[in-house]
Amino acid sequence: MTQWTLGIIGGSGLYELDGLANIRREATTTPWGEPSDLLTFGELHGVPLVFLPRHGQGHRLPPSNIPYRANIAALKQAGCTDILSISACGSLREDLPPGHFVMVDQYVDRTEGRERSFFGPGCVAHVPMAKPVCSRLSRLAAEAGMAAGIALTPRGTYLAMEGPQFSTRAESELYRQWGMDVIGMTNMPEARLAREAELPYASIAMVTDYDCWRDDTHSVDVALVLEVMRANTVKAKRLLDGLTATLAGQTRVPGPDGIEAVLDSAIITPPGARDPAMVARLAVIAGRVFA
Numbered sequence: 577m578t579q580w581t582l583g584i585i586g587g588s589g590l591y592e593l594d595g596l597a598n599i600r601r602e603a604t605t606t607p608w609g610e611p612s613d614l615l616t617f618g619e620l621h622g623v624p625l626v627f628l629p630r631h632g633q634g635h636r637l638p639p640s641n642i643p644y645r646a647n648i649a650a651l652k653q654a655g656c657t658d659i660l661s662i663s664a665c666g667s668l669r670e671d672l673p674p675g676h677f678v679m680v681d682q683y684v685d686r687t688e689g690r691e692r693s694f695f696g697p698g699c700v701a702h703v704p705m706a707k708p709v710c711s712r713l714s715r716l717a718a719e720a721g722m723a724a725g726i727a728l729t730p731r732g733t734y735l736a737m738e739g740p741q742f743s744t745r746a747e748s749e750l751y752r753q754w755g756m757d758v759i760g761m762t763n764m765p766e767a768r769l770a771r772e773a774e775l776p777y778a779s780i781a782m783v784t785d786y787d788c789w790r791d792d793t794h795s796v797d798v799a800l801v802l803e804v805m806r807a808n809t810v811k812a813k814r815l816l817d818g819l820t821a822t823l824a825g826q827t828r829v830p831g832p833d834g835i836e837a838v839l840d841s842a843i844i845t846p847p848g849a850r851d852p853a854m855v856a857r858l859a860v861i862a863g864r865v866f867a
């Protein structure tokens with residue numbers, strides 16, 4: 577595919593993208609059910625975008641109930657070549673204050689009980705997650721952010737917690753000792769599923785708070801997150817403007833990490849042993865390898 581089509585997953589405080597040209601909204605469904613909301617198709621600098629708010633309009637879905645598989649499958653079905661996630665997060669480091677952006681490059685996943693794979697009985701796959709984000713999309717987003725004057729760190733480890741309650745102070749301190757940089761509730765299993773769908777994924781984690789580890793700072797609560805997110809989303813839109821202006825001038829070639837062909841070496845169940853019903857379901861995200 578030689579044209580970029582960017583899937584944008586919006587998080588807390590980002591439920592729509594204004595300024596898009598040729599907007600249309602579409603309901604869709606997938607073999608894993610309905611995504612969080614309608615898909616919004618549009619263009620920025622002529623680059624096709626597909627926007628999806630992961631919590632749905634009105635923030636109705638908690639992190640544990642987001643239909644992560646349906647969301648990724650819907651964006652794949654819609655023709656997205658890449659996915660950019662935009663999230664609120666807590667900071668676990670003094671030098672990442674509220675308002676700062678971090679391009680996540682690693683995850684520690686402490687979520688529990690979420691559906692985390694498209695594969696399963698009848699067709700087993702093990703995709704590599706050593707480098708969980710697309711280095712190219714991450715770099716392009718970081719460059720666009722910095723060019724827009726946004727304070728941004730180009731790498732960082734995101735601790736994915738189950739929630740919905742925020743962390744205890746002991747947990748927050750533990751994660752700091754582990755060397756984690758930011759904390760949130762939604763990037764996992766999203767990043768895993770994007771990888772299985774062979775979609776390069778990058779994540780902008782926008783700091784809203786210092787979680788609850790600082791003595792002299794108000795601990796995280798929803799009011800604080802939403803207040804800081806108002807300014808953060810304005811900056812995220814500037815970043816997106818710059819990023820799409822860059823992408824508009826580029827022909828898209830497969831990225832340097834092999835993500836678009838990751839399933840070539842990941843499916844362990846041989847063709848004759850695969851469950852035809854499972855294979856039919858998987859066609860949406862892995863049709864390339866079953867063709």
Ligand SMILES: CSC[C@H]1O[C@H](OP(=O)(O)O)[C@H](O)[C@@H]1O
Binds near residue numbers: 589639663664
């Ligand atoms: C509203 S504060 C907690 C909430 O915000 C983050 O969501 P998202 O990643 O979708 O921006 C965090 O992960 C929690 O879901």
Ligand SMILES: Nc1ncnc2[nH]cnc12
Binds near residue numbers: 665737759761
């Ligand atoms: N401190 C925090 N913990 C988890 N998710 C968050 N989202 C925003 N701030 C957060």
